[in-house]
Amino acid sequence: MATNFWTSTHYKALLDQEEVDVVHNLDKQRGITLEDFKLIKLHMTNYIARLAQNVKVRQRVVATAVTYMRRVYARRSMTEYDPRLLAPSCLYLASKSEESTVQARLLVFYIKKIYSDEKYRCEIKEILEMEMKILEALNYYLIVFHPYHALPQLVQDAGMSDATQLIWGLVNDTYKMDLILIHPPHLIGLACIYVASVLKEKDNTPWFEDLRADMNTVKNIAMEILDFYDTHKMITDERVNAAMHKLTIRI
């Protein structure tokens, strides 16, 4: 069902962390490590967000595009699906499924503007071809649920309205990880409220207990988010470039 998460294809297709953290054989042959794999997906997440800002689409479109990108790489290799083309193509497809269609030529224009590196350049035709390959790789399952929808109500209920900005930013950052492939979105949203409570030193324990949500999972997600922020500081452009370079060399 389209808007009942528990009966949706999104819920049915949730993966375990171990299933997500698999580097495709073709990529392994190029020396791509799990670290590289995550780094490239992070880099592409940022790329999609930047591109989206330029073509002016909402955050939900970005979130859906990133989810498509991560879903594709849970099944297909970066060798066959060049991230530099896949990322804008995911944004292109997501703009349609989220009813905010962006023209491919506009994407091509802004890609040129953002990146001087020619390896990012692509033609309209390539985006259109990749759009179809994405549809296929996604097995035509296009519905994505996000934490955003339920968030305002939860934030208000938790008495965290003054931290709305912070929480919203945390949720956006969760797309830099694979959480959306693994956990129900409302638990991701709750984890962000949990992290914000910790950062703001607000004791929300009774509220969380009343929710009867799976608090173990919420806390685990929260830990992952905090871990991510710790390691995120150590990511440099050089490391990203080195990982990306492995994809370009001929073998």
Add this chain to the structure above:
Amino acid sequence: MSNRGNNSGSGSNNRPEWLQQYDLIGKIGEGTYGLVFLAKIKSNRSKSIAIKKFKQSKDGDGVSPTAIREIMLLREISHDNVVKLVNVHINHVDMSLYLAFDYAEYDLYEIIRHHRDKVNQSINQYTVKSILWQLLNGLNYLHSNWIMHRDLKPSNILVMGDGEEQGVVKIADFGLARIYQAPLKPLSDNGVVVTIWYRAPELLLGAKHYTSAVDMWAVGCIFAELLTLKPLFQGQEVKATPNPFQLDQLDKIFKVLGHPTVDKWPTLAHLPHWQSDQQHIQGHKYESPGLYSVVHLPPKVPAYDLLCKMLEYDPRKRITAAQALEHEYFRMEPLPGRNALVPPQPGEKIVNYPTRPVDTNTDFEGTASLQPAPQASGNQMSGGMGGTHIMGNRNVPRPVHMVGGMQRIQQQQQQQNMSAYNLASQAAAGMGGGAAINPGNIPMQRGVAAQPHQQQQQQHQLRRKDGMGMSGYPQQKSRRF
């Protein structure tokens, strides 16, 4: 398939591999987005499917948003009264996309037309009630999942033919459907929706936000049409973009239902076209003859009560699908059943409805049919139709519904010949060569009468003479010719 002898491009050897699991029977529809084919599954010959082919648009827009919407929703939903998407395929070579559906033999447009024009007798009460109940049942499922159909009309309501699901109603064509729980943009940004005859008054008055109640208005119109065999509100559509004010359609509604008032419909005052008092819709006084006299129902029967509740002006007061299913009408004899086509009482006559025509000259590329069969072209002219030999030599299924039902009728003809009504300028423009052949848009006969005799015989078994119709597929307009 003897007709396919001259069909040069349809050899199965150059078809994509996945297509070889099907036996292509022929074309059953055609539209802006592509073609619809009838095929049988080789491994199970009793099962028919409709394959909708979306062509890549030339403007570099990739997969059409219509196809994306349809795939996205139909991959998620599953209900007895909603058409089933059985497969999606992509052909990377020509960048086309194929959606395979369970095939439904009939649609309400054809069923209604058959009763009106052929058997000249109303649809029996059991069938009307069963169709309506199943339609509401499917719609209730969609609405409870926050999906609005937005384009309900008789040609989008299919009925299954022979087989396990005989007489089961299927809501089809989700090209305009969308989820309305959390739209990123006002729904009105999506362009005008709903064929004008079935369009709810709030839409006609320019509402920016609307609800699933628009589908219920359409169901009310369809209910009335099932009872009387005539569209309830046949307004003349104003063609302009974007979102033209449809005065005539409102006029048709007001004449039957009376003038809406702010008393009964408080938010009426906020609707753009009401506010701007376009062409004095507020001042015009209508003498309402009463809906009951139009639908020939005594005002006190449950059927009439239900119809009135579906045609309530205020969308917030309009009956919902869930409420309608609970209505008294469905709890009295005859009770609605799963097989809408066969009344449970023995001895009652079963109406044989025409099935959709199939054009067996067209292959999956839709190209082979452009070759006129040479033996037929002479006869074309003898039909006095002044040319159109390219299309006249075979039976082309009618392309269905663009925006108004009137166009639909008109299109049937324009495939064969030229427009008799000359309403849809875009359809005529779409014909290209046809317009030049008949510059004066001279009204012409249509259908079988215009067919060369020999062609009739050739295709007789494949297509009932009275069945020009097909159904259920998306906004279509003729393009190829």
